[in-house]
Amino acid sequence: MSRTAIVTGGSRGIGAAISVALKEAGYRVAANYAGNDEAAQTFRDQTGIPVYKWSVADYDACVDGIRKVEDELGSVGILVNNAGITRDTPFHKMTREQWTEVINTNLNGVFNMTHPLWNGMRERKFGRVITISSINGQKGQFGQVNYSASKAGDLGFTKSLAQEGARAGITVNAICPGYIATDMVMAVPEKVREAIVAQIPVGRLGEAAEIARCVVFLASDEAGFITGSTLTANGGQYLA
Ligand code: CAA
Numbered sequence: 001m002s003r004t005a006i007v008t009g010g011s012r013g014i015g016a017a018i019s020v021a022l023k024e025a026g027y028r029v030a031a032n033y034a035g036n037d038e039a040a041q042t043f044r045d046q047t048g049i050p051v052y053k054w055s056v057a058d059y060d061a062c063v064d065g066i067r068k069v070e071d072e073l074g075s076v077g078i079l080v081n082n083a084g085i086t087r088d089t090p091f092h093k094m095t096r097e098q099w100t101e102v103i104n105t106n107l108n109g110v111f112n113m114t115h116p117l118w119n120g121m122r123e124r125k126f127g128r129v130i131t132i133s134s135i136n137g138q139k140g141q142f143g144q145v146n147y148s149a150s151k152a153g154d155l156g157f158t159k160s161l162a163q164e165g166a167r168a169g170i171t172v173n174a175i176c177p178g179y180i181a182t183d184m185v186m187a188v189p190e191k192v193r194e195a196i197v198a199q200i201p202v203g204r205l206g207e208a209a210e211i212a213r214c215v216v217f218l219a220s221d222e223a224g225f226i227t228g229s230t231l232t233a234n235g236g237q238y239l240a
Pocket of ligand 1: 088089
């Protein structure tokens with residue numbers, strides 16, 4: 001019987017590519033999304049992957065959403081914490097709201113999704129928790145104090161939880177994408193983006209499918225010895 005995977009933020013950008021790649025690899029996939037109904041319906045119609053709406057920033061909503069997915073698709077073995085937002089601005093202009101929104105989605109959201117699934121994975125002696133962090137959690141980025149802090153937090157979460165899951169057959173890993181051609185990166189002012197691409201040795205933005213392939217690998221049974229690791233995929237921009 002194939003395994004069930006939840007991909008948060010799974011109907012757009014990197015998340016959509018991950019949902020599709022996992023489906024193609026034989027998993028039953030639930031794509032979570034928080035806001036963009038139109039994009040989610042289009043994604044569902046084009047891929048046949050069911051979409052589920054809740055905010056990962058809301059713990060109770062995660063509990064309810066996970067229960068619905070498990071009722072419909074079976075126990076979740078693979079969690080891909082992909083949902084993430086930016087509120088880029090220099091620190092001297094950053095509001096508490098911009099700080100809190102980013103931490104609540106990118107860091108607390110990882111707790112909110114992983115925590116309700118953890119005991120089930122422990123009982124079944126199998127789990128894959130794969131969190132999409134970022135190059136900017138590794139190196140920092142002007143204008144992203146909130147985002148970089150959240151993404152660095154995701155790496156600490158991963159390294160600690162990996163140690164707790166190891167004996168229970170659960171691997172916990174992070175992927176740090178560099179700049180990938182998604183709406184999020186396209187929202188960066190063009191001049192800034194051009195300057196960023198100039199810093200990428202391969203000379204281009206990454207493709208969402210290139211991150212999705214990393215997820216499929218880490219989700220597989222063959223990756224059972226890999227835990228607590230950070231898989232860097234950034235075109236050589238930052239050598240962690
Ligand atoms: N390093 C040093 N100084 C910088 C700088 C940098 N990288 N970027 C801007 N500055 C300077 C400017 O030159 C300017 O200086 P002066 O006042 O002396 O001219 C000052 O900072 C203020 O610049 P702005 O007026 O442009 O400030 P702003 O309020 O408009 O905000 C910004 C600028 C929002 C931070 C903008 O630079 C930006 O969007 N930067 C991109 C941040 C980024 O890389 N985000 C990644 C998004 S994609 C993502 O997050 C996915 C992922 O995981 C990779």
